[in-house]
Amino acid sequence: MIHIQNYIDGVFSDPIQNEWIDNIGPADGLVYGKTPNSSSKDVQAAYEAAQKAFIPWSETSIEKRSAILLKIAGLIEANLDRFAAAESKDNGKPISVARAVDIPRAASNFRFFGHAITQFYSESHETKSEKTINYTLRHPIGVVGCISPWNLPLYLLSWKIAPALAAGNCVVAKPSEVTPYTAFLLGEICNEAGLPKGVLNIVHGLGSSTGKAIVEHPHIKAISFTGGTETGKFIAKTAAPMFKKLSLELGGKNPNIIFADCDYEKMLTTTVRSSFSNQGQICLCGSRIFVEASIYEQFKIDFTERVRQLVVGHPSDESTQIGALVSKTHYEKVRSYIEGIDPTESRLLLGGEQVHVEGYENGYYLSPAIIEVDSNQCKLNQEEIFGPVVTLMSFTSDAEVLAMANDVKYGLSATVWTNNLKRSLMFSEKLETGIVWVNTWMQRDLRTPFGGVKSSGVGREGGFEVLRFFTETKNICINYK
Numbered sequence: 001m002i003h004i005q006n007y008i009d010g011v012f013s014d015p016i017q018n019e020w021i022d023n024i025g026p027a028d029g030l031v032y033g034k035t036p037n038s039s040s041k042d043v044q045a046a047y048e049a050a051q052k053a054f055i056p057w058s059e060t061s062i063e064k065r066s067a068i069l070l071k072i073a074g075l076i077e078a079n080l081d082r083f084a085a086a087e088s089k090d091n092g093k094p095i096s097v098a099r100a101v102d103i104p105r106a107a108s109n110f111r112f113f114g115h116a117i118t119q120f121y122s123e124s125h126e127t128k129s130e131k132t133i134n135y136t137l138r139h140p141i142g143v144v145g146c147i148s149p150w151n152l153p154l155y156l157l158s159w160k161i162a163p164a165l166a167a168g169n170c171v172v173a174k175p176s177e178v179t180p181y182t183a184f185l186l187g188e189i190c191n192e193a194g195l196p197k198g199v200l201n202i203v204h205g206l207g208s209s210t211g212k213a214i215v216e217h218p219h220i221k222a223i224s225f226t227g228g229t230e231t232g233k234f235i236a237k238t239a240a241p242m243f244k245k246l247s248l249e250l251g252g253k254n255p256n257i258i259f260a261d262c263d264y265e266k267m268l269t270t271t272v273r274s275s276f277s278n279q280g281q282i283c284l285c286g287s288r289i290f291v292e293a294s295i296y297e298q299f300k301i302d303f304t305e306r307v308r309q310l311v312v313g314h315p316s317d318e319s320t321q322i323g324a325l326v327s328k329t330h331y332e333k334v335r336s337y338i339e340g341i342d343p344t345e346s347r348l349l350l351g352g353e354q355v356h357v358e359g360y361e362n363g364y365y366l367s368p369a370i371i372e373v374d375s376n377q378c379k380l381n382q383e384e385i386f387g388p389v390v391t392l393m394s395f396t397s398d399a400e401v402l403a404m405a406n407d408v409k410y411g412l413s414a415t416v417w418t419n420n421l422k423r424s425l426m427f428s429e430k431l432e433t434g435i436v437w438v439n440t441w442m443q444r445d446l447r448t449p450f451g452g453v454k455s456s457g458v459g460r461e462g463g464f465e466v467l468r469f470f471t472e473t474k475n476i477c478i479n480y481k
């Protein structure tokens with residue numbers, strides 16, 4: 001049994017009120033450990049440690065802060081197998097994915113922001129006629145809160161922690177209670193890398209207890225949150241009267257728009273990935289597929305055939321392409337969409353069935369589902385399912401598909417497949433999303449702004465955008481007449 005503990009002031013500790021949550025492995029449905037359900041008392045202890053560490057850390061040279069972050073990156077890489085095994089066990093994702101994507105990206109996050117902070121700059125503006133010079137200072141905010149979801153556990157937690165620390169803040173972080181394991185391992189790495197105690201504190205627990213206590217804490221001055229839109233609303237409402245800085249990365253229902261003039265083979269291979277990577281549990285997955293009518297029937301046949309070949313299996317099996325869904329609750333939520341299919345407006349073309357993996361009959365395995373829908377207005381196209389489920393629909397004109405792509409409350413990302421330059425420019429401009437991919441999917445450059453519009457959130461992560469979020473800006477105007 002794994003005994004996960006909080007990491008506060010550089011030390012591992014049990015929750016003050018001794019309340020615990022079971023860790024359940026999605027691959028077999030069995031309890032394999034326990035995680036603290038921390039209360040506001042633990043959050044207060046984490047805050048006090050962070051507050052005490054803040055002045056020395058914020059005054060630590062950029063070179064030293066950078067060196068520590070690079071060391072953390074190196075140590076994550078040195079422990080790749082251990083981290084990947086933990087992530088896969090906790091989340092149900094194939095070990096091959098954890099090893100090739102999640103953990104290397106967590107290391108890249110620390111390395112990228114370790115370098116980025118050495119290049120971060122402010123502006124100055126001189127007005128000769130008035131003999132003034134304005135310059136801008138960007139100071140760390142203080143103690144900030146980072147709250148992350150279960151789908152890419154260490155990947156998304158480190159995407160917040162690394163820039164926050166690089167910019168000189170101290171952090172109270174809460175990973176998802178569903179996947180706390182790699183965040184727990186990160187504490188050890190931070191100690192080994194020489195991160196001063198109290199600079200990073202990780203408190204585990206439910207959103208309704210630990211997460212809420214972080215958001216409600218009057219002196220935690222900024223919250224960087226990734227998770228569901230409903231939770232984002234709660235955070236926005238709670239934080240507003242305290243005027244906290246907020247970055248909210250929320251849900252998505254992303255369109256994947258396929259024109260007949262695209263590079264068909266590349267599109268097909270990528271569309272299988274963009275539909276079902278990580279069991280479809282990536283906020284960027286293209287869950288609404290719109291295909292130009294002239295190639296619709298052919299696409300339906302080819303796509304269904306490719307998806308049929310995907311191997312659903314135990315996450316630790318190297319040949320597995322689709323692992324287990326993260327939890328029983330989530331599995332049941334995804335299943336409910338399939339069971340609720342209304343035959344008058346949609347047809348299940350493939351999958352959506354429980355898969356019995358030998359020896360792991362209690363695991364949460366679901367075969368990837370393709371559903372043909374008649375209208376973009378149906379529930380399957382309007383609500384975020386966040387699982388291995390995509391819908392297919394045909395379209396006949398640019399205007400029609402653009403309208404459908406935008407006719408949803410979310411606006412995180414979109415993908416467009418076309419070799420027509422004018423069309424790709426027009427769609428890139430008119431799609432109501434924070435990210436547009438043309439002839440690709442999820443190719444990430446960490447320098448670029450990342451985030452959504454509408455109910456997909458506010459604020460941008462990545463590059464200098466997030467370093468600006470994690471700093472307080474002050475302008476100074478000097479008259480030298």
Ligand code: NAD
Pocket residue numbers: 147148149150151156174175176177205206207208210211212215226227228229231232234235249250251252282283384386412452456457
């Ligand atoms: P969630 O909102 O349930 O939980 C996310 C985190 O918030 C967890 O750590 C949880 O404990 C915490 N939390 C829950 N209630 C809280 C509260 N009242 N106060 C403070 N914290 C609270 O989301 P989830 O189910 O873990 O993740 C899935 C969602 O995340 C999906 O909607 C998905 O689209 C979204 N997501 C978005 C992005 C993005 O970049 N936009 C990336 C990944 C996932």
